[in-house]
Amino acid sequence: MSPSLLEYLVENEPAFRKARLPALYSDFQTQRTLNPDGYEANVSAWRKALGRIVGSGLAPAGRGAASNLFVLHSDEQLLRALESKQYGRPLALGTVVREALAAKDLVPLRDFLEAKESIYYRPWSVWNLASWTMKQLGVADILKKDSLPPGEFVVVSNVEEAGKAFASQQGPAATAGTRFDRTFSKAHFYKTFNDQLLDGHKLSETDMDVLLRFLSRDKPAILYDGTTIKIQSPTSSSNDNNNEPAEIxxxxxxxxxxxxxxxxxxxxxxxxxxxxxxxxxxxxxxxxxxxxxxxxxxxxxxxxxxxxxxxxxxxxxxxxxxxxxxxxxxxxxxxxxxxxxxGTALASLNARTGGADRVADVVDRLREQMADVDEVGSILAESAGTVVVDEEEIDEELAVLEGEERKQKEEVEKVAREEREKEEAEKTRERLLAAGEVPSGEVKVPRGQGDKEMEDLMSRMSLKEDS
The missing domain is CATH 1.10.287 (Helix Hairpins)
Known part of the structure; x- marks a missing residue:
């Protein structure tokens, strides 16, 4: 089991490349003060690795217990599972678990299930300040042994991932469903969701207890009283009278x-x-x-x-x-x-308007003011005088403009006509030149001659050619 578990980490965790395995399996606790960056890198790599092996279902479970996806069993069996013939056991794993517990990335299972306040709540006290100071100075690590703390610990990152999967799976359509659709017994909820949240992995009963506690206390997505679950609707958290009771x-x-x-x-x-x-x-x-x-x-x-x-x-x-x-x-x-x-909203709005009588008074006053404005406008118009427009003068000006426009059109048409006549004369001259009867030069066609004269001219040219 141990070789396959280590191989799994090498294949799936970028920080567990083979070049880094000697450092990760060494006792790097002393690097906290000598090489803080290296210490943090090793601790972070191991914390991600523990979450990965728990979420994959490969982490060893306790005696007689089912494999969990959210709960890490920290004991001698875990050390044996991670043991390698080449690198031995991870000597600083106890330090990693303690760091994760201090950061609340790992939470004892019993504390997680029984806590009334959210796991994200961070009370700041004198004792916490003193502990943080000792930790920064390295005193707390010196006073602790590096043995692996035994127990069952909830991997918070794995639970958060399942919570996100649950939220995305429900979506707006599901959460906006009827109260009947969003209500489940614990057994029914388990059968419905135990294999739909983590890529087909089935949740154990312990995992389901952890998830329900997380969704109801830390991410108020559901209401849960130990036996009945109701998925929150989008408006359940508000205090409007329209909404469902915020309890089971x-x-x-x-x-x-x-x-x-x-x-x-x-x-x-x-x-x-x-x-x-x-x-x-x-x-x-x-x-x-x-x-x-x-x-x-x-x-x-x-x-x-x-x-x-x-x-x-x-x-x-x-x-x-x-x-x-x-x-x-x-x-x-x-x-x-x-x-x-x-009805309450309408009553409130009607009260704000003051009733029908008040509205009638407002409208009457508005009409009076509008009438005053019209009267003032009429007076001002009379005082300014009236401008008289001479319609005959306007008609004469329009006739002049139309005449100028007509004259311009005639000039344009005249120029266009002369151009056409010039083109026709040039074509006639070219035809006569081709027949050999007219000397090269400009040929003018008398204006007004008809088609018959042109036909006579063309016939004479044809007779000469025949003779």
Missing amino acids: TPEDTSIAQLKELLVSLTHQTALLTARVEQLTAQAHQAVSKSNRVAALAALRSRKLAESTLAQRFATVHQLEEVAAQIERAADNVQLVRVMEAS
């Missing part, structure tokens, strides 16, 4: 028990259904072999299984009806609370 109520306990019973009966119906199918197959097989006795026995057993299955289905149906009624009643309670709060 008898109604929550009843809901949790009902859900657990429903799950159990549903599982039984699945088993009985499979049993009926199995007995039916046995009866067919016996008939095919002409084994009448076996066939009758299978049919009798199937009849009993079917009767039990029908009873289970009837019970499940009744419980589902009860669950639906509970959810409906819870919705009604919430609705009444919302309506009550809304």
Whole structure:
């Protein structure tokens, strides 16, 4: 076991590369004052390594105990598991555990489960100040032995990782579900979440106790009284009248028990259904072999299984009806609370407005002031005089502008027409030159000649060519 555990650390912990193993397995306690950086690096590497092997399920458990993912069993068995033929045992492991306990990275299991205050609470006292001073001077380490402190210690980093996984798995949709959906018995909660939080690793019962205590006390994500769990809704922590009670109520306990019973009966119906199918197959097989006795026995057993299955289905149906009624009643309670709060809010707002009479007075005063503003505006306009506009003069100015615009368009059209005529004359000259009848020079086509004159000219040119 020990070689595989060390190989696991070498493969999965960057600080446990082979070049560093001699230093990590040495007694580096004296480096605290001689080489503080090296001491801290070694301690940090070992603390991460202990969390890693516990979270992987490879850490040795106590005698007769199940392997835990959150609890480190610190004893001789742990030293033997980490022992190496080449490097021996980790000589400073006791120092590492004590440093982790002082930093509260490791917490004794019993203290973790029984503590009323959060593990993140750090009271500062004279004794803590003196302990911190002695630790900085190295006096506390000199007074302690380097033997491994025995006991069971909660690895806080592993619990925090599971808490984050639980929060991300729930998400806004789950936490905003109904009270029925968010309430569990402890056994039902364990069956639902024991293999869904840490990459398929199953939590032990001890792990589940640690996680529930952490989620309810240190990360108030749930309410927990030892038997019933209720996942907190997004608004459960506020004090509004609309919200659920911030405690486990008898109604929550009843809901949790009902859900657990429903799950159990549903599982039984699945088993009985499979049993009926199995007995039916046995009866067919016996008939095919002409084994009448076996066939009758299978049919009798199937009849009993079917009767039990029908009873289970009837019970499940009744419980589902009860669950639906509970959810409906819870919705009604919430609705009444919302309506009550809304009525209180409306009453408060109406009181702030002063009632209908006060609003009518305000509106009347506003209208009077607006009328005064209009009257003042009219007076000012009369005093300033009125500007008279001569419409005939404006029409004349518009006619002048239109005439100028029209003249500009005519000039543009004239220039364009002359350009076209010039182009046509040039084309005609080129055709005549090609026929050999017109000397090179500018050929002008008299303006106004029709197409007939052009045709006569072209015909004469053609007759000369024929002769």
